[in-house]
Every structure is written in C-alpha cells, then in structure tokens.
Amino acid sequence: MSVSYWNDQSEGQKLYFDIAIIGGGITGLSCAYWLHKEDPSLKIALIEKYELGSGATGRNAGFITCGSVEHFNRLVGKHGASEALEIWRFSEKNLDLLKQEIIQDHSEQLLFEQKGSFSLASTESELKELKDSANLMRSLSINIEELDEQDVEKRLGARGFTGGIKYCDDASIHPISLLNAIRNKLDKNISFFTSNEVHLIETKGENKLVHTNKNKIEASLVILATNGYSPLLHPFFDTKVFPTRAQILTTSPVPKFMEGPCYANFVLDYFRQLPTGEMIIGGFRQLQKDVEKGYSDEITDTIQKALEQFLRDHIPNVSQAKITHRWSGIMGFSVDGQPMVGAVPGDSQMFFCCGFTGHGLGLAFHSAKVLVDGIYGRCIPNFISAKRFI
Numbered sequence: 001m002s003v004s005y006w007n008d009q010s011e012g013q014k015l016y017f018d019i020a021i022i023g024g025g026i027t028g029l030s031c032a033y034w035l036h037k038e039d040p041s042l043k044i045a046l047i048e049k050y051e052l053g054s055g056a057t058g059r060n061a062g063f064i065t066c067g068s069v070e071h072f073n074r075l076v077g078k079h080g081a082s083e084a085l086e087i088w089r090f091s092e093k094n095l096d097l098l099k100q101e102i103i104q105d106h107s108e109q110l111l112f113e114q115k116g117s118f119s120l121a122s123t124e125s126e127l128k129e130l131k132d133s134a135n136l137m138r139s140l141s142i143n144i145e146e147l148d149e150q151d152v153e154k155r156l157g158a159r160g161f162t163g164g165i166k167y168c169d170d171a172s173i174h175p176i177s178l179l180n181a182i183r184n185k186l187d188k189n190i191s192f193f194t195s196n197e198v199h200l201i202e203t204k205g206e207n208k209l210v211h212t213n214k215n216k217i218e219a220s221l222v223i224l225a226t227n228g229y230s231p232l233l234h235p236f237f238d239t240k241v242f243p244t245r246a247q248i249l250t251t252s253p254v255p256k257f258m259e260g261p262c263y264a265n266f267v268l269d270y271f272r273q274l275p276t277g278e279m280i281i282g283g284f285r286q287l288q289k290d291v292e293k294g295y296s297d298e299i300t301d302t303i304q305k306a307l308e309q310f311l312r313d314h315i316p317n318v319s320q321a322k323i324t325h326r327w328s329g330i331m332g333f334s335v336d337g338q339p340m341v342g343a344v345p346g347d348s349q350m351f352f353c354c355g356f357t358g359h360g361l362g363l364a365f366h367s368a369k370v371l372v373d374g375i376y377g378r379c380i381p382n383f384i385s386a387k388r389f390i
Helices: 026-038 072-079 081-103 124-139 149-156 175-184 227-232 301-314 360-375
Strands: 015-022 044-047 117-121 144-148 163-167 190-193 198-204 207-212 216-224 241-251 262-264 269-273 279-282 323-334 340-343 350-354
Touching (some): 015 026, 026 360, 044 216, 072 124, 117 124, 149 163, 227 350, 241 301, 279 301, 340 360
Parallel strands (some): 015 216, 044 190, 216 350
Antiparallel strands (some): 144 163, 198 207, 207 216, 262 269
C-alpha cells in the first residue's frame, strides 16, 4: 500500500470521525455493523483501496463453513478437545448471527443455501483420518454424517473418492450480495470512502490521522480490517499474518446435480455448484507453494490446468462445460491458523481483526462482534485474542 507524490490528491481540509475502519470486505463491513448496533450515534468512516468487496471477500468461493483450515482431529491434536469444540462452536455462531442479523428472509436473493458441506478423501489414509474426525465430532455432539464411495458419487456427482464426511449445518452464499446486504443495514452515519488507498497512519495529538491518496481522515480510533494486507500497514503483523494466494475458475451452468459444497485433499481443494448451475473450483496452491505467497493476484497456468484436470477426472457432469471466469485473491493466513482480534501492542487507538486463513465468510462476522466486545471492555475468547502472541 503505497501512494506516489504525484498521485496524492489529499490536499485540503481533514475529515473528522469517531472511528476509521480500513478495509471494505466482509470484516470491515461487519465491524461497521456491530459498532453501529452498539452505538448508532458513532460517526464511522470505512476506507477501501478499490471498491467494496474487491479483495478476498469478492474473490472466494462463497463457503460459510465451520471449524478451521484443518480436519477436526488435527484441531483437537493442536488445541485439545475443549478448545477445538469452542473454535467449532464459534464458527457455528458466525452462521447463526448472519442468518439472524443479515440473511433473514433474503436467502434466494443472496444465493444462500444451508445444505451442509463435505470433506472428501481420495486415499485410504485420508479416509481413516476423516473417520477419526467423525468419531471425535460425534463424541462432542457435532452434527456430521459419514459417506462411502457410492454415496459420494450419487449425491455429489464426484468420482475417484473413497468416502467422506458431511458437516450437516454448513452453508454457502453469494459473497458480494452478502456484503451489499450488510451495507443496506447501515445508515447515514457510516461514510464510505472507496478508491482511497491508505499509505500512512500517524498519531495526531489525541487522535489518529489516516492518509489516503484522496483524503486525510482523523479519528479517535482506527480498525485494521485488512486481513492478508495487514503487514503492509503495521510491522506487528509481519510474523503473524501471511498473504497467501488462492486461484479459482468458474464454468458455465449445467443442470443441478450436487448436494452441497465440497473440500478435498485435506481441505486444500474445494468446489461447489451454485443454485444457478455454475461450478466453482479453487485450490491446488500446494503445487506452487512459493509462488502462491505474496501479494500478486495473477493466475498461473500450472494451477489453472490442475483445476481443469480435476473437473475432467472427478466431476464428469461439468467436464465439457465452458470456463467463463478465472481469477485469484489474497487470503491472510495466521501463524497458528486462527483469527486474531485485539489492539496493536503499545497503541490503544489501533485495533484489528484479521488472519482468517481462508475462512473469512465462516468467521469474520462473529469475529467483528468479538472485536467490538473487546473495544467496549467485554471479555473475548482466548483462542481469538491477539494477546496469545504477546
């Protein structure tokens, strides 16, 4: 995030707000929503480099799924059963809050479906791990279902998988429509500054002064809702949040055949069929691990060809469909796989909410609520608090 001297058009009077939120994706809009609900009188500036949703929010596959980037048995191995269950329930609450506060009776307009999601195994070793996960989850009263090879082919139209697990309460959505629905809940006290690239945040007396290429915005508190881009704005995130690219393609629509969204290959690859028939597939960053780190949003032949080959090998119903879109997006992977909220150490006027590790839609709305709880002095869960790094 840098602005040249020649492109800086921010001369003139400063604009004054109570809170400035940097980032116009699901996290930034969610922070604005919960702050507004806490205190409708707050004057809030939401600042976005491009258009709302132009980052990871508008570049993902639209999964609203529970848990984390790992199979549940690994989550238990890392955190213990009690905290792993807390993490799972946290993401379940994220979906509950979205349904109660935003989605309500607008499911069709948002392409929202709650038909569960599936983790599929292509090897016996992964299937064993999924069965271990299923046993753990059942023991903790998590709603799951096991599938064999025939179930996978019949219900998902997917071949070459030995079985899997269905997480029965997961969902999917049109992410930009969701973002617009959140925006529609906000009132005139929220000011949107799109096409405003932040290049400096400084302390100005008792306030913060946010410099963009077009404006100078002064506020008593700043929230970084910048996920993978957070290290560009503050060095605190250099060793905690890592920009990681994801690549996706979409096909033309075919008759509906798939029951719900799917993960494969230890959650590295993912695909879903939209209610309107299009197939979206992403992943395969493991093929170019070094290339898929950083801020470049280009697509690569290696990964795009792998996505196409996956469809030909495993999803025969769309193997001949036309590819209509190819794109990539930058995610923010946290160092321990969990999101992080809190204040920058030594700066009680700069807060943040980031590190969703590829699960922003499944975590950000609840995480933003937790951040607002923290700002107002209420307790927040230890697993999400950035104090775990201090």
